Amino acid sequence: KGGFEGKPIAENTDSSPLSTRAHRRFCELLPQEQRSVEQSLLAQVPFEQILSLPELKANPFKERICRVFSTSPTRDSLSFEDFLDLLSVFSDTATPDIKSHYAFRIFDFDDDGTLNREDLSRLVNCLTGEGEDTRLSASEMKQLIDNILEESDIDRDGTINLSEFQHVISRSPDFASSFKIVL
């Protein structure tokens, strides 16, 4: 926190046209009295407000995204630094390595460092829609997860760890362009 005193935002961040835009959007989420530069850099915005941003509103992974980037002890709010982290990972300047690293953390619903069958089935449900008529049937889900593990679990331990995940991602050239949120 010591770096913020008296220095403008430009000094403190990596990529600044993004950070000025981000700061403007972040301040819109804060109540009126907290919108000064110093206060906004220390404020914590609860998840409900972040999830109301138009860029995140329609995303089925929005809760996971907020939880992954949150550094507050109760993990239910984002500071400006966290928000900037989020935007920089989803921007053009992040390398595919960083994107796949954070994608892995977003997909790891139980935060245990690997994607097991439960994680994968929750992931597929997010992708296809949560409603009863939009889910895959149980047999289809089992077959799909078996196929996924067959294709990507190289060391055959029944889970997908970070390196296996990154190996799958490296085979898809579209990932870096689709893992992008434009502010």
Place this chain on the structure above:
Amino acid sequence: MAQPLAFILDVPETPGDQGSQEPSPYDESEVHDSFHQLIQEQSQWAAQEGLELQQREQEATGSGQQTLRRPEGTQSTATLRILASMPSRTIGRSRGAIISQYYSRTVQLRRRSSRPLLGNFVLSARPSLRLYDLELDPTAREEEEKQSLLVKELQSLAVAQRDHMLRGMPLSLAEKRSLREKSRTPRGKWRGQQGSGGVCSCCGRLRYACVLALHSLGLALLSGLQALTPWRYALKRIGGQFGSSVLSYFLFLKTLLAFNALLQLLLVAFIVGPQVAFPPALPGPAPICTGLELLTGAGCFTHTVMFYGHYGNATLNQPCGSPLDGSQCTPRAGGLPYNMPLAYLYTVGAGFFITCITLVYSMAHSFGESYRVGSTSGIHAITVFCSWDYKVTQKRASRLQQDNIRTRLKELLAEWQLRQSPRSVCGRLRQAAALGLAWLLCLGTALGCAVAIHVFSEFLIQSPEAAGQEAALLVLPLVVGLLNLGAPYLCRVLAALEPHDSPVLEVYVAICRNLILKLAILGTLCYHWLGRRVAVLQDQCWEDFVGQELYRFLVMDFVLMLLDTLFGELVWRIISEKKLKRRRKPEFDIARNVLELIYGQTLTWLGVLFSPLLPAVQIIKLLLVFYVKKTSLLANCQAPRRPWLASHMSTIFLTLLCFPAFLGAAIFLCYAVWQVKPSSTCGPFRTLDSMYEAGRVWVRYLEAAGPRVSWLPWVHRYLVENTFFVFLVSALLLAVIYLNIQVVRGQRRVICLLKEQISNEGEDKIFLINKLHSIYERKEREERSRVGTTEETAAPPTLLTDERDD
């Protein structure tokens, strides 16, 4: 490479350890001399485990591999705790693990003698088997120490490398900032600290303020430039509502605009500009402009810079040689003579050459980005992990994307099922027959269209009464345009009848057929122009006519595209909503629209030689198409059901633009320049046998000019006109391509070997996990039984202490 590491398994000790009879793995200090002893011990344990051995046998018979004996949920908490702290699981979560991983990478970087390529860092998965192993280090360094080690390593790197390293680390921005500040070379800091008194501090502050002001100015400029990118907001809206695949169509349109702008700039600078500055004498009074010129290109457009016939064949701005009939000749001061025929030929040639280089470069670049070794396998995992498009921001579009992904997953599973149970010979024959029939019909349609156009164009040549009216000139473009529109619809109906296993293949087949149709039509038209029209219009300006024909085709293509958008999208949506009461809007057919763009661009390239302002017409047309398509898309359409791979698509579009389209236009141009006799009444080449003669004439002039420029005719004779050089270059190119193919094949083999190695390591890991699990299970059982016996017999405490002392 690897030093033998002392594996110290940090397992929390339980009180029952010392009492147990068999040696536990972390107590072992003996080395097994022979495998015989090891096998004996194994079989001893196996006999003890009894029931569990049977279970393992049952599971292992199916695959012949090790499997985890129990799913993780039922394993003991101690095992789970150990599993959770495995390096492969912590690397995704713990900050310390990330720091240690990047520390090792930085060390590897420093140890390489040459500067490594910045884009080629190897993904090292297991931090455990490296030289500096901070995770299993028995002294268990704190995070701060790890961080200070990393900082020290970073300081030894060059600034650019350090920045690149920092940018690639998946840490939060605050940590990256602190690492960057700490790893900044202390020399700079010391210099800053030195100026503490008086003038020096004033200078230092002034310098700091200047640097800050420049920095913010630079940032403001950057954000201004980003805002100026044309159509940025429109493209974001399209991407947000329809996804990346529809966006790629509009990006392709932008690329075409860039190509046309480049070509037009060249032509205006070297051909149109000079001719406008020195206009030739007009042959007669200029005809009155009616509105029809915009459609036909004839009439008052004929004798303007727009068409070939207007350009002079002499040298512009020539200082007077010999004064004719005694009149005084006023030479213009500082005037440079400008050889128009040469300029015309070489500018068009240079324009095509630059377009070719740019196209091939973009195609290769796009291919390099989209091709990955092994990208055809693992389609289920790739679809699940990579197919969600985070740019989509609307709720309805998001739901649509979910529908599309669900459909795609179901299709993949169905395809997989089908592959598992291969079709019978009868079924395969039937499928081949249906496929062959559909292809035959489509090729027949293309051939039929070509024949129809040929017959119709011959009819137009033969009938002289139609040639008088200007509006009759529009008939051929109209007929061709209608055939162009209608035949793809027919092919699509045919494609719906044939069975296809893979929907992606279906789309590529549709593109292929549409392309063949357009190539057939354009081939017929080229023969009609260069073969028949030249013969018929011998003493008139046939180049003007061909240029005007292409202008007409371009304009008619635009008009028909407008009508197609109107009826195909707007009216269809109204009908389907009101009459048929369907909630689905018509889909935006990406393939057909892109092929329309490529067709229009091919017409432009075909016509550049005969109409130097045609790229400007194409630019105006593309701008209008962008706005029309965007409006219609946002109002009437929805995203296509088949999810497209956007990067593959842009590669395919550029390849289609380069190979059939540009290559065909280049062949047309070469034929027109080399083989066709230019008309004798108009244009810059009216006195020559072929357009290429102009170059030859100039080379002969240079030869006669003197020995000092003799290298240029030499180059011309031995490199341009001699075919040996071209063969040599092609042979070298083929050799390079073959080498690259072999390299890729070798890489694939290496990948297979590495995968095998990893799965062997995985079997080792499972074996060890099972062993660990059995140990803890036995401990827990003994613990439980011991607790049970103490409760039953209330043994004296001395016995317990004796056991513990053992």
